[in-house]
Amino acid sequence: MSLLPFLVIAFGVAAASVVTRGQPTLEISIGLGGLVAATIAAMLISAGDQLKVGGSDVLVATAYGRLFLVLGGVSGVLLCLIGLAGTWQPNLPAALLVGLGGIGVALSVPNPTIALIVLTASAIASSLAALPDPVSGADVQVVVRAVRVIVIAGTLAIVTLAWANPSSAGSAPDAEALGLADLAIVLAVAVRFGAIPFHRPVARLSDTAPGTAVPLLLVWAPAALAVVVLGATDGSSVPLLVPFGVGRAVIVAIASASLVLGAIGAWLQDDLEHVVGYSIVQDAGFVLLGLAMAGGEAHEPVRTWLLILVASKAAFAGWATVVRARFRTARLPELGGWARRSPLLGIGLAGIVVGTLGVPGLLAWHVRGALVQSATGGPLAVVLLLAGLASLTYYGRILVVGLVRPSLLVAAAPGDRPVAIERHASAVDRLSAAWRANRAPIGAVLVLVLVVVSVGVSVGGLGGPEAARATSPTAGQP
Amino acid sequence: MSPFLLGAALVVVAGALVALSAWDNRLVLAGLVLSLGLAPLVAAPVPPLVAVAARVVAAVLGAQLLLIVLRAPTSRVRGAAIGPVGPVLGAAAAFVVGYAGPGLGFPADGPREATAAGLALLTIALGPVLLGRDVLRLGVGLAVLVTAAELIRAGLGGTPGAVEQIASAGLTVAVLGVTAAIAASALRAGHDLAIDRRAPRETLFEAHRLADVTSVKPRRSSAGRSTEAGRAEMARGGRGPAAGPRRDAAAHQLTLEERVRRSSDPAQPVAPGEPVGPADDQG
Numbered sequence: 001m002s003l004l005p006f007l008v009i010a011f012g013v014a015a016a017s018v019v020t021r022g023q024p025t026l027e028i029s030i031g032l033g034g035l036v037a038a039t040i041a042a043m044l045i046s047a048g049d050q051l052k053v054g055g056s057d058v059l060v061a062t063a064y065g066r067l068f069l070v071l072g073g074v075s076g077v078l079l080c081l082i083g084l085a086g087t088w089q090p091n092l093p094a095a096l097l098v099g100l101g102g103i104g105v106a107l108s109v110p111n112p113t114i115a116l117i118v119l120t121a122s123a124i125a126s127s128l129a130a131l132p133d134p135v136s137g138a139d140v141q142v143v144v145r146a147v148r149v150i151v152i153a154g155t156l157a158i159v160t161l162a163w164a165n166p167s168s169a170g171s172a173p174d175a176e177a178l179g180l181a182d183l184a185i186v187l188a189v190a191v192r193f194g195a196i197p198f199h200r201p202v203a204r205l206s207d208t209a210p211g212t213a214v215p216l217l218l219v220w221a222p223a224a225l226a227v228v229v230l231g232a233t234d235g236s237s238v239p240l241l242v243p244f245g246v247g248r249a250v251i252v253a254i255a256s257a258s259l260v261l262g263a264i265g266a267w268l269q270d271d272l273e274h275v276v277g278y279s280i281v282q283d284a285g286f287v288l289l290g291l292a293m294a295g296g297e298a299h300e301p302v303r304t305w306l307l308i309l310v311a312s313k314a315a316f317a318g319w320a321t322v323v324r325a326r327f328r329t330a331r332l333p334e335l336g337g338w339a340r341r342s343p344l345l346g347i348g349l350a351g352i353v354v355g356t357l358g359v360p361g362l363l364a365w366h367v368r369g370a371l372v373q374s375a376t377g378g379p380l381a382v383v384l385l386l387a388g389l390a391s392l393t394y395y396g397r398i399l400v401v402g403l404v405r406p407s408l409l410v411a412a413a414p415g416d417r418p419v420a421i422e423r424h425a426s427a428v429d430r431l432s433a434a435w436r437a438n439r440a441p442i443g444a445v446l447v448l449v450l451v452v453v454s455v456g457v458s459v460g461g462l463g464g465p466e467a468a469r470a471t472s473p474t475a476g477q478p
Numbered sequence: 479m480s481p482f483l484l485g486a487a488l489v490v491v492a493g494a495l496v497a498l499s500a501w502d503n504r505l506v507l508a509g510l511v512l513s514l515g516l517a518p519l520v521a522a523p524v525p526p527l528v529a530v531a532a533r534v535v536a537a538v539l540g541a542q543l544l545l546i547v548l549r550a551p552t553s554r555v556r557g558a559a560i561g562p563v564g565p566v567l568g569a570a571a572a573f574v575v576g577y578a579g580p581g582l583g584f585p586a587d588g589p590r591e592a593t594a595a596g597l598a599l600l601t602i603a604l605g606p607v608l609l610g611r612d613v614l615r616l617g618v619g620l621a622v623l624v625t626a627a628e629l630i631r632a633g634l635g636g637t638p639g640a641v642e643q644i645a646s647a648g649l650t651v652a653v654l655g656v657t658a659a660i661a662a663s664a665l666r667a668g669h670d671l672a673i674d675r676r677a678p679r680e681t682l683f684e685a686h687r688l689a690d691v692t693s694v695k696p697r698r699s700s701a702g703r704s705t706e707a708g709r710a711e712m713a714r715g716g717r718g719p720a721a722g723p724r725r726d727a728a729a730h731q732l733t734l735e736e737r738v739r740r741s742s743d744p745a746q747p748v749a750p751g752e753p754v755g756p757a758d759d760q761g
Contacts, residue, residue, distance in 0.1 A: 053641055111639075111641075111642065113631065113635075113638070113642060114641060114642050114645050117642065117645040117646055117648075117649050118645050118648070120624075120649055120652075121645070121648045121649040121651075121652040121653075122652075124649075124652045124653060124656050125652050125655075125656060127656065128656060128659055128660075131659070131660065131663055133663065134663075134666065134667040135663045135664055135667045135669070136667070136669075137664075137669050140613065140660060140663070140664045140669065140673070141673050143660055144613055144616055144617075144660060144673060147620065147653075147656055147657075147660075148607060148616065148620060151607075151620045151623060151624060151653065152607070152623070154624075154627075154649075155623055155624060155626070155627035158627045158628070158631055159627050159630050159631060161631075162630060162631035162634040162635040163630075163634055
């Protein structure tokens with residue numbers, strides 16, 4: 001029953017937020033308040049609680065789902081505050097709430113088909129966060145194509161699950177057909193994550209969507225899809241996803257291409273939002289490596305990695321949004337000296353690197369190594385481990401740009417030091433004036449909070465490894 | 479063979495063909511409601527009345543949302559890229575294939591009519607989904623694609639439960655509702671519903687060598703300030719703003735205050751140009 005308040009708040013407040021659209025003060029109050037309330041409700045979810053929703057269908061709360069929702073909720077609140085301090089997107093709170101609500105249902109429902117349908121529906125609704133007001137022709141096309149990708153991946157996964165469902169009595173399915181089903185459902189996850197060669201929509205969406213919506217659109221929803229796909233096989237007798245010859249080779253090839261070419265793509269880009277997009281493409285390679293393996297225990301590292309991904313990409317996208325808002329540009333050639341102008345943002349980027357890559361001895365480092373070594377071996381494993389570390393090149397490039405002499409744009413931007421304000425009649429006015437005058441340092445501090453959460457998950461805090469070890473509600477379900 | 483199931487399957491396919499081939503918006507939506515509303519009946523056993531009602535209501539609601547948007551005089555849509563003959567023949571071929579081999583290599587729990595109708599819908603939806611030339615055509619194609627998946631799932635795995643049917647109804651509403659929202663936004667901004675294949679090129683940002691930056695004339699951006707600053711820096715031989723297409727004045731780059739000002743006075747365009755805080759020289 002503890003899941004119910006979260007779902008009611010998420011979907012109810014999202015609807016209220018849509019209804020109050022056009023009245024910014026009310027909409028922001030409802031949206032932001034709803035996000036905070038949903039996060040608190042997510043924290044109060046008890047693992048193992050059941051909620052009956054039909055004749056035989058129930059929602060089963062899990063520790064993993066709770067942690068996923070808490071991370072999403074906390075990151076969502078911080079991203080909304082970053083939006084308030086920088087560039088505001090009216091649809092964002094409602095999209096976050098719908099997205100998290102859908103993820104909450106999908107990670108709790110034992111029937112994987114229902115989970116896939118709900119995830120697809122919520123992802124489609126969330127994609128409206130990428131629609132600015134007013135829209136351009138290009139915006140329309142990008143959002144429409146993003147919806148198309150979500151629907152295609154969702155239908156592919158739904159059909160594949162039904163196809164490979166051996167629930168009927170009688171003959172066993174063909175081995176070749178199972179291999180194809182294996183490949184098809186992993187391809188659905190690859191398409192959603194924008195793994196190479198399906199990366200084109202990611203590049204377009206990261207260009208069009210507001211930076212604060214990127215984690216929801218490109219990481220959280222695809223990560224939840226991956227969790228559902230993993231959960232459909234954990235501990236079950238269903239041979240779906242069993243590595244099967246050519247199918248497994250193709251999955252490993254796509255993962256390898258994403259790891260190598262994603263890093264190169266991110267390094268080549270001059271635009272921070274594109275760097276964020278390609279870094280997501282690269283890190284999705286580890287998810288696909290995890291999907292190439294079978295069995296509940298083998299899936300533990302990838303479930304842990306997905307939590308790390310959820311937190312670290314929220315921090316990176318938030319950081320890029322704050323940099324753009326602070327310096328009025330997101331292009332590296334114009335951002336010379338950004339770290340000297342804003343040491344807080346410099347510390348934030350360093351924390352993002354630690355949160356994503358980890359260091360020897362930390363959970364993130366161990367998980368990345370475990371995923372590569374479980375899925376591959378020999379020279380390829382070494383190549384993929386090095387490819388994973390290649391992200392240091394683009395992080396390093398951003399940092400080097402930040403340490404040179406500040407450009408005129410950067411020098412003209414506000415620094416990290418808070419600005420004192422004059423006395424005002426009321427405390428509300430004073431608070432409002434202080435917020436407006438100090439949006440630059442506030443944005444940097446919000447990024448640092450996101451980074452702290454990311455590093456916390458990366459070191460194994462917040463119960464991540466234990467949650468990843470727990471059985472999924474879809475385990476054993478056809 | 480069940481005549482009821484076969485008849486329902488044929489009506490579902492016919493409705494989808496009308497929805498994806500007609501030029502008249504009302505015909506498009508009528509075909510869509512027919513196809514999406516009857517799809518849950520192509521199952522054995524037939525699902526509970528509540529589940530069927532949920533799917534019918536979802537189809538009507540989705541169509542109603544589209545109808546509200548399509549009343550605008552600028553909402554003319556382009557027809558199908560090809561005539562109805564090709565889709566009809568493709569659907570017929572797919573229907574026969576689905577009927578002849580329902581399990582596609584796996585044992586099937588549902589009626590073969592559902593698989594056949596699902597494959598037929600999948601075949602005719604692929605064209606609009608991959609090559610759709612306007613938002614409506616693409617959205618309708620996506621709704622038909624989702625229905626195709628649900629039919630194939632019913633054919634392979636048996637009749638879905640009530641909760642799954644309600645979730646499917648939600649998915650239908652999500653697809654059609656988001657299509658309507660996108661169309662409404664486009665029309666409100668003065669665009670038509672056509673999808674311009676060249677449009678995304680404006681927003682694509684391609685990587686370029688840093689060395690190229692100083693050899694390209696700076697582009698005047700709406701922000702103004704960045705260009706002026708960059709020009710001054712380039713004159714000194716330093717780094718200037720990089721060339722290349724980029725949405726400096728994109729709507730989502732507006733701050734909350736800029737949005738409020740714009741909504742209170744739509745005639746006064748507000749370009750994103752204000753810093754997020756006062757500049758100081760102490761940082």
